[in-house]
Amino acid sequence: MAQAIAQSTLTSPLFTVLNPQGRPxxxxxxxxxxxxxxxxxxxxxxxxxxxxxxxxxxxxxxxxWFSRNMPxxxxxxxxKKGNMFLDDPxxxxxxxxxxxxxxxxxxx
Amino acid sequence: MNLRFSFTPYPVVGMSRAVLQRYIEGNDPISGxxxxxxxxxxxxxxxxxxxxxxxxxxxxxxxxxxxPNTEENLRRLFLESGWTDGLxxxxxxxxxxxxxxxxxxxxxxxxxxxxTITTTQEKIEYTVEKVAVNAVMAxxxxxxFPVILAIASAQEPAFxxxxxxFARMVVVNGPIRDEIAMNSxxxxxxxxxxxxxxxxxxxxxMTVNLADSRLGETFMGSLGHNLNxxxxxxxxxxxxxxxxxxHVQKGFRADESVVSFxxxxxxxxxxxxxNSVRPASEETVIMLKAFAGxxxxxxxxxxxxxxxxxxxxxxxTKQELSRWLSExxxxxxxxxxxxDIIYSLVAPLARQGIEPYASWSKLPKDKLIAPYHDPxxxxxxxxxxxxxxxxxxxxxxxxxxxSVDKWRPKGGIRRDARPLRMPVGATCSDGTCGLG
Numbered sequence: 001m002a003q004a005i006a007q008s009t010l011t012s013p014l015f016t017v018l019n020p021q022g023r024p025x026x027x028x029x030x031x032x033x034x035x036x037x038x039x040x041x042x043x044x045x046x047x048x049x050x051x052x053x054x055x056x057x058x059x060x061x062x063x064x065w066f067s068r069n070m071p072x073x074x075x076x077x078x079x080k081k082g083n084m085f086l087d088d089p090x091x092x093x094x095x096x097x098x099x100x101x102x103x104x105x106x107x108x
Numbered sequence: 109m110n111l112r113f114s115f116t117p118y119p120v121v122g123m124s125r126a127v128l129q130r131y132i133e134g135n136d137p138i139s140g141x142x143x144x145x146x147x148x149x150x151x152x153x154x155x156x157x158x159x160x161x162x163x164x165x166x167x168x169x170x171x172x173x174x175x176p177n178t179e180e181n182l183r184r185l186f187l188e189s190g191w192t193d194g195l196x197x198x199x200x201x202x203x204x205x206x207x208x209x210x211x212x213x214x215x216x217x218x219x220x221x222x223x224t225i226t227t228t229q230e231k232i233e234y235t236v237e238k239v240a241v242n243a244v245m246a247x248x249x250x251x252x253f254p255v256i257l258a259i260a261s262a263q264e265p266a267f268x269x270x271x272x273x274f275a276r277m278v279v280v281n282g283p284i285r286d287e288i289a290m291n292s293x294x295x296x297x298x299x300x301x302x303x304x305x306x307x308x309x310x311x312x313x314m315t316v317n318l319a320d321s322r323l324g325e326t327f328m329g330s331l332g333h334n335l336n337x338x339x340x341x342x343x344x345x346x347x348x349x350x351x352x353x354x355h356v357q358k359g360f361r362a363d364e365s366v367v368s369f370x371x372x373x374x375x376x377x378x379x380x381x382x383n384s385v386r387p388a389s390e391e392t393v394i395m396l397k398a399f400a401g402x403x404x405x406x407x408x409x410x411x412x413x414x415x416x417x418x419x420x421x422x423x424x425t426k427q428e429l430s431r432w433l434s435e436x437x438x439x440x441x442x443x444x445x446x447x448d449i450i451y452s453l454v455a456p457l458a459r460q461g462i463e464p465y466a467s468w469s470k471l472p473k474d475k476l477i478a479p480y481h482d483p484x485x486x487x488x489x490x491x492x493x494x495x496x497x498x499x500x501x502x503x504x505x506x507x508x509x510x511s512v513d514k515w516r517p518k519g520g521i522r523r524d525a526r527p528l529r530m531p532v533g534a535t536c537s538d539g540t541c542g543l544g
Contacts, residue, residue, distance in 0.1 A: 012178040018200045018241045020191050021170040022232035022318040025222060030110050030162035037152050045151070051456060053448045054121030061128040065144060081460065083453045085227050101151045107120045108271065 043100035044074045048091065051084035055107025062103070110162045112150040114143060121448055173202075186245075190322060193312050193337060197245040208240040211253025213518045216240070221263040223319045226326050234260065234318040242317055246310035250522055251288045252303055254515035255280060256310045258367045262510045266315040267336045268371075272449070273329035275373055277340035277407070277504055278311060279489050281355035282365030284512050285343040287521045289530055292343035294493025297409075299338075301530050308341025335375075340409075342491050348412035349490035350419045351426045358509045365512035370407050370487070372504035374399060378414075379498060387421055388414050388499065389432060395501040396437045400447035401479025402454065404434070404486070405505035411492035414499045430486035437480050442473025 037043060047063055049056040056079060063075045076099070081088040084106075095102050115138045116131045123131075136143050177185070182199055186192050198204065209216055216237035224231045239260045243253055259278060266276050280290055291301035299305060321327050346353045355366035376395045378388070388410075396406055423429040444450055445468075458465035468477050480486055487506045492498075 012180065014176040015179055015182060015199060015201055016176045017174050017182055018202065018205050018237070019170045019172060019174055020186075020200060020238070020241045020245060020313070020317040022234040022238055022320075023169050024167040024320075025231050025233050026164075026166040030165055032161060033110055033112075033155055033159045036154055039152060040148060051452060052121070053452045054119065054123065057123075057125070058116065058120050058128050058131070061125060061132055062144075065129075065132050069144075079456070079459070081456070083456050103147060103151070108118075 037100055040070065040101065041072045042074075044076060044098060046095045046099040046102040047075055047077045047105060048095070048102055049077075049079045049105045049107070051080055051082070052107035055105040058107060059103075059105040062105070110159065114139070114146045114150060116143065191317055192245070193309065193316065195337075197313075198247050200241040200244040204244045205237065205240050208244050208248070208250055208253055209237065210522065211240075211250030211517060212236065212257055212515050214257070214515065220257060220260045223263045223265055223315075224326070225265045225267065225315060225319045225321045226269040229320055229326060232318055232320050234314075238318060239314065242313040243306075243310045246306045246313050247302075248306040248310050249302075249528075250517075252307055252310070254512050254517075254521070255284060255288065255303075255307050255365075255367060256314075257515040258510050258512040259307070259311050260314055260318070261515070262367070262369060262508060264369055264371075264507060265319040265321070266311045266339050267321070267327065267329065267333065269321075269326050269328055271328045271330050272373060273331045273333045274371055275333045275335040275340070275375070275504075276311075277335075277342075277370040277409075277502075278308065279354060279368045279370070279491075280307075280341075280343040280365070280512075281346065281353050281360070281368065282512070283363060284365035284521070285346075289528065290343040291530070292345035292491055293348070294495060296342040296345070296491050296493070297340060302528070303530075304341050304343070305338060308338035311339050311341070312336055333373075340370075345412055345490050345492060348494065350412070350415050351488070351490065354487070354489050355509055357426065360509065360511065366509050367512060368489075368509040369507045370502075370504035371507055372405065372407070372502055374503045376501045377498065378501065388418055388497075389421065389423070389429065389436075392433060392499075392501055393437050396433065396480060397439050399503040400449050401437075401439070401444060402447075402449050402503070403505055404480045404482035405503060406433070406480060406485070407487040407489065407502045407504035407506060408499055409489050409491050409502065410499040411494060411497055412490055413492075413494050413497035415488075415490050417497060426488040427483070429488060430483040433486050434480045434483035435478065438476040438478050440473060441468055441471040441475045441477050444477055444479050445469065445473075 047059040049059050059077055063077050066073050066075045078091060080091055115136050117137050132144060134143060135141060136146050139146060179199060186197060214236045216235060218236045220234055220236055220239055222231035222233045239257055243256045248256060268274050285292060288303045290303040315321050344354050353362060354368055356362050360366050376398065378391060392408065418429060454465050458469040464481055
């Protein structure tokens with residue numbers, strides 16, 4: 001059977017066809033990540049819910065964990081403005097100004 | 109993406125506080141490491157050289173022509189590369205693509221648009237020729253090409269990446285329906301008509317190949333949606349409708365050819381409704397209560413007989429019916445806010461003080477609200493062949509309409525020397541047949 005298929009392939013005509021895929025636009029330039037901290041002790045960590053259901057509740061529990069286990073870490077819990085697909089430049093500016101680190105929570 | 113990720117078990121939504129605490133005390137299911145220490149490490153472990161100086165991420169531009177091969181091997185290549193909908197395709201040879209391009213006067217290299225099924229990945233750009241390649245694969249003919257180009261020009265994928273598995277509908281209005289023999293009558297949404305079938309399929313294949321759809325990578329619909337094979341592609345039955353054509357409602361001339369797009373998840377057939385006991389309007393109220401009412405959106409796909417009955421009841425226009433439904437569908441506030449999609453997309457609006465959501469969010473759970481508060485978002489399309497007065501109630505949001513006519517060939521839609529005749533359902537000359 002396999003031999004018959006191989007023989008068939010050898011004798012079949014060849015076709016040239018067009019590639020159906022579109023052209024990647026490559027518009028995203030990668031950014032360097034922000035410098036890391038030596039420690040979280042005494043630092044302010046923003047916990048930001050981006051808007052998918054359940055994310056805020058999860059971050060509330062994460063905040064409680066920090067309170068119980070690492071009380072020297074100050075956590076600030078925020079919801080991003082608008083839904084999960086919208087930008088929130090004001091919050092990003094606030095995080096840069098007043099925070100040392102940020103953890104984004106993506107629920108769902 | 110140049111970020112440090114950690115993962116919790118899934119899902120998060122709807123989990124009790126005890127479960128969320130277990131997630132936090134437990135391990136990242138991907139890395140197997142304890143979750144919170146991993147988060148702390150992500151914030152404190154020094155950056156690698158690559159994280160500090162990431163390389164520009166770019167994918168190669170696909171070659172225009174594939175290496176010559178046998179039909180069997182090319183079919184295998186298309187399937188294994190994820191370039192199909194899983195069904196056999198017509199191989200897009202040079203000759204077939206050139207033939208498809210006779211269906212428009214536009215240059216093959218003209219950029220038609222950019223799209224992606226995600227909201228964060230780079231968009232994919234496509235030309236008239238790329239659309240033609242996918243149209244050939246779908247089994248389309250040159251006369252279908254203007255409608256397919258119009259769909260491509262809308263730059264809307266047929267299935268977004270969403271884990272929620274969207275359904276889509278595309279509806280054609282205007283003279284081109286007859287010019288390319290689309291079906292708007294008996295079985296318009298069934299698999300009989302070439303134009304309905306291949307145009308809907310072409311949208312799917314364009315989404316696969318021109319919108320960066322990769323299963324499990326960019327497409328994450330957990331269940332997926334069977335409607336994505338054809339996207340409910342049909343034409344409105346303008347001739348049998350007692351109301352204004354859909355595209356005219358949206359500001360187009362009656363003699364323009366137009367495609368309109370809809371997006372949602374759910375379709376209910378009125379077969380279970382007691383239309384003889386309660387009017388279709390009241391049955392629709394019952395059915396609409398089953399949906400979340402996101403963005404006030406609903407679309408009714410209605411047999412002409414139903415529209416006639418409703419007009420006899422006093423709904424002189426589609427808009428009058430939409431307004432009545434908007435006022436009469438009421439659900440408890442607790443039911444509305446309990447829907448995940450409302451929690452995710454509408455609760456942020458309420459927190460921003462946007463009405464009526466801000467006021468609704470303050471109501472007791474048992475207080476009734478009218479989630480379809482904007483009658484302009486309740487759309488009605490007339491489709492079907494008057495063999496039964498039934499209708500589909502959907503949660504579909506109308507997204508846009510675009511003109512087909514700019515994509516026509518200068519010489520007009522080409523007709524075969526021997527016209528292709530598709531089976532047509534029985535029609536009724538005086539409009540009174542069926543069960544109505």
